[in-house]
Amino acid sequence: MNDTRYPCPACGAPADLSAGCSGCRRAPDPIAAEVVRLSREVAELEPQVERARRAYTELAGRLSTVSGRRAELAAVVRAGLAASVVARPAPLVGPPPSIGPGPGVAADSRPGAAETSxxxxxxxxxxxxxxxxxxxxxxxxxxxxxxxxxxxxxxxxxxxxxxxxxxxxxxxxxxxxxxxxxxxxxxxxxxxxxxxxxxxxxxxxxxxxxxxxxxxxxxxxxxxxxxxxxxxxxxxxxxxxxxxxxxPALPLLAAEAGLGAAGWALVLLGVASLNLAVLAALRGRGGAAQLVGRVLAGTGHVAAL
Structure with a gap:
């Protein structure tokens, strides 16, 4: 089919894009020729669209049927599971097994744990x-x-x-x-x-x-x-x-007496004895109190020596 031929829009006589209208001698009209070509293309596409519409309608119907059947079967499966759970005896309830670090592994040794409380x-x-x-x-x-x-x-x-x-x-x-x-x-x-x-x-x-x-x-x-x-x-x-x-109370009081080495040894021994007495009193408490008592007692003892 020659797309360059078209009917003249003025007189209806055959026309051509190269020579124009053969009846009224009108100049070539490319737009009229394009309208004719598009009309032929529309006539070709309409049957294809109709066939596609019919195929879509058929597939949509099949999809609806399959989905409905699937929903029915799924309901049957769920009903069967519910019946089996009711008939089954309840398991014993107990604490879940603890999953923690193995022996010798600190609980806070995981990456990102807080460095201090x-x-x-x-x-x-x-x-x-x-x-x-x-x-x-x-x-x-x-x-x-x-x-x-x-x-x-x-x-x-x-x-x-x-x-x-x-x-x-x-x-x-x-x-x-x-x-x-x-x-x-x-x-x-x-x-x-x-x-x-x-x-x-x-x-x-x-x-x-x-x-x-x-x-x-x-x-x-x-x-x-x-x-x-x-x-x-x-x-x-x-x-x-x-x-x-x-x-320092006892050593300061003894500072004015002009004591010799033996006198100062007795003074510092008295301080150490005081610290040991405090340590003995704090023995049952433990912790920081006992630690401080031991440090002071040791200091007084060393000074006395």
Whole structure:
């Protein structure tokens, strides 16, 4: 079939793209020729579309039939399984077998396990905070002390000491034992600083006393306060503070006597005996308390030798 021939749209006579219309001599019309060609193509495609529509309708019907049959058979299978489960006796209920690491393998040795516990980190932060507060108290007492009057000094230190020793009592009631231990340590440090402050302002003429005697008195008084505070608050730190504060008391008292080697040996032996007595008292408690007692007892014994 020659696609270049088409009927003239003006007169209907045969026309050609090369010569135009043979009747009215109209020039060649490519658009009219394309319309004729597309009409022939549409006539060819319509039967194909009809055949495809019929095939689709047939396949859709088959799909619907197969899906319905499948649903019916699946329902039969489910009903059979339900009947068998009801007829079967119930198994014994018991704890599932534990699947854990084998012998000798730590439970927290898996990759990504926490390197330390939350309580350890919390305690470390409390210790660091207490060190910062203690450092600030020492710096204030040693540097900024001269810029305040005697009454102001006494009032400031007394207020801070009372506050630092009062906070642990409230913290213990709320279950914040780490906070209580930290503030108790700072408060007992302030007790020692109170003694230094009293000597620096010559409170009640204590500046005329020998320095070693006054230091021994401050150490003994601080130890007594720590013991009383530990019994009252139920905390552990004050007992350690009392033991540490009591260590230099006896040697400081003996410093004025001009003792010889034998005398100092007896003094240090007395300190070691005190530490051993504390260790014997803490023997049943174990843990950190017994460790501190052993360290101090060993230190006093070595010094006595």
């Amino acid at each position: 939350t309580r350890t980190v919390q305690g470390l932060l409390f210790v660091l905070g207490g060190l910062l507060l203690g450092t600030a108290a020492v710096v204030f007492t040693a540097v900024a002390w001269a810029a305040v009057g005697v009454a102001g000094r006494a009032l400031i230190l007394a207020a801070f000491t009372a506050l630092a020793l009062g906070v642990p009592l409230l913290a213990v009631r709320r279950g914040l034992r780490g906070t209580a231990e930290t503030f108790a340590a700072v408060g007992l440090l302030l007790v020692v600083l109170d003694g230094y402050a009293a000597w620096s302002v010559d409170l009640a003429g204590v500046a005329d006393w020998p320095g070693s005697r006054y230091a021994a008195l401050v150490g003994g008084a601080s130890a007594a306060v720590a013991v009383a505070y530990g019994r009252w608050s139920g905390l552990t730190g004050p007992w350690f503070a009392a033991l540490v504060a009591a260590q």
